[in-house]
Amino acid sequence: MAPNDSAETTGNAADEATGTMAGRRRAARYVVPVAVAGVAAATIGLVPALADSGDPDLPKITAQQLIEKIAASDTEQLSGTVKISTDRIPSLGGLAGSLAQGDGTHGGSSADPQEKLTELASGTHTLRVAADGPDKQRVSILDSAAEYSVIRNGDQVWAYDSKSNEAFHATGDKASGHAEKRGEATVPDGVPTTPKAFAEEALKTAGPTTSVTVDGTAQVAGRDAYKLVIKPKQGGSTIGAITIAVDAKNGVPLKFTLSPSSGGKAVIDAGFTGVDFAKPAASSFTFTPPKGAKVTEADDAKAQQQAGKQAQEFKVPGGPAGLDGLAGGKGMKVIGEGWSAVAEIEAPGGRAVPTSPKSGDVPPAAQQFLDSFGDKVTGKFGSGTVFKTRLVNALMTDDGKVYVGLVTKDALVRAADSAN
Structure with a gap:
């Protein structure tokens, strides 16, 4: 392999490139749910990074050029499989897991995205994703014996939990609270489900306190990619480095890895294991509740959520x-x-x-x-x-x-x- 030169950007260059990207496409929020509720702050602990295969020989590119390539990417159609590995609150064990994931009672439906998708903040998950422009996305969390899906098609949002045979439905303005209007296979409240959703938010940090370099190449999901590395210039941060594998052809982030400054396992590892940039089948974005499924409308879920919150609210002594x-x-x-x-x-x-x-x-x-x-x-x-x-x-x-x-x-x- 003929490795790429590691070209560090200046703060202004990184800011300008990041601004261009934000102007072209509204990035999905990088949401790692963090609750400081008096007893602890949330954490993310990970499994080993997804294995890459091979280091392709690609033309040299600077960090600024690679950031601009991401910003200029106009790919809106894709389908594929994503593996996300996280471990949100390992020190609190099962108690923390139950608190993080909820018990399905607050939203009135086990299919409510606000409840179900917090599972992505803990453990290792395999997702099947599809997107066809800003108004059609589908994300499915695959389990050994069940599947949970969120489907957006225009102003209609459906979520379905095959394990409980429950569905959740939102329309019009109500749907905007349960799915991003412009997202590449994102889910409610901007929870990231693809490397691109993670990467766009991470690139907003580029500035005078950040080092951005190109550090060689990789092959991810069978596609050639450049490795963009973002590091803090300041001391004292728990973040060691963020590595983004960027598709050399179309500029789409294929893999996102966040490593802690303390070393060891990555903190977030999200990457495609397979991806296709052809137009997905129209059937990917249609949904009809199966016979016998319990359907909860968004307004009903909100009312039940308020009632459940009042019924379960408690005060610690003091x-x-x-x-x-x-x-x-x-x-x-x-x-x-x-x-x-x-x-x-x-x-x-x-x-x-x-x-x-x-x-x-x-x-x-x-x-x-x-x-x-x-x-x-x-x-x-x-x-x-x-x-x-x-x-x-x-x-x-x-x-x-x-x-x-x-x-x-x-x-x-x-x-x-x-x-x-």
Whole structure:
């Protein structure tokens, strides 16, 4: 192989190219669901990256040219199979998994995309995807004995869970809340299901604090590709590098891998194992509920969701100073910039997060659970607990502040110190 030159872009060049891309196509949001609810921040831990086969000999290209190639890609028709590997909250085990995935009661239907598709944030999944322009997409999550699909066709959105034989339906404006208007096989609320959806959001980070280079070639899903590598220039980030395999012919991202700065397994690994850029069959975007299927309309699901929320809502001892108090906190500000940015959130009224069993706010058993995955820290800010994951870390101080970011424990402490 004759490797490509690694050509680093300047911040301005990367910004300009990224701006061009955003102007041409509205990127799907890169949503890795992260909830800081008083006890932990979400994490993503992964399985090994998908294997590439061969390093094709391709013409040299600079990073700026490759970014522009992605931006200029007008491919709107494809079908294929995607493998996504994630592990959202491994330290909390089955409890976290059940909380993350929901129990199907909040939306009133096991087919509700807002409930079902959170499963993509944990484990390894095989998806079958298809797209024909901005208004026709289909995403199917394949299981050994069942299949879950979301189908968008114009202003109609259907979701179907074959395991429970339940369907979910939304039309018109209601559908916009359950599927992107312009997405390449994306799903409700911008949950990424293809490497392109991940890559477009990642490229928005390109700027003065980012290094963007071309690092050789690869073959993904039988297609020749360039490898674009995005790295933080700043220290303290939990993100080590983002590698995007870009189709050498049409500029479509074929694979997205996010590696942590701590080393080890990738944090997100999403890539095509097979892809075809021909027009999918029209039947891919049609759906009729099977006989006997329970159908839930979007309006009915919303009403049931509100009722379920009120019925299942609970308060930890201590009232608003507890977990649910943080969710309503105001006055969030950002400390730092770029990859080292940290969000500072103050609990309502400045009341502290309950962290001591002596206060009576937390039962001893619950406190032991909290301490099992938190590290006590001190600094100019006072004292608090850092809840560490491989990607997202959170410092919760004893005086009622939370510092959250894609940064290390030491970086969180420095941010807290700088704010005091």
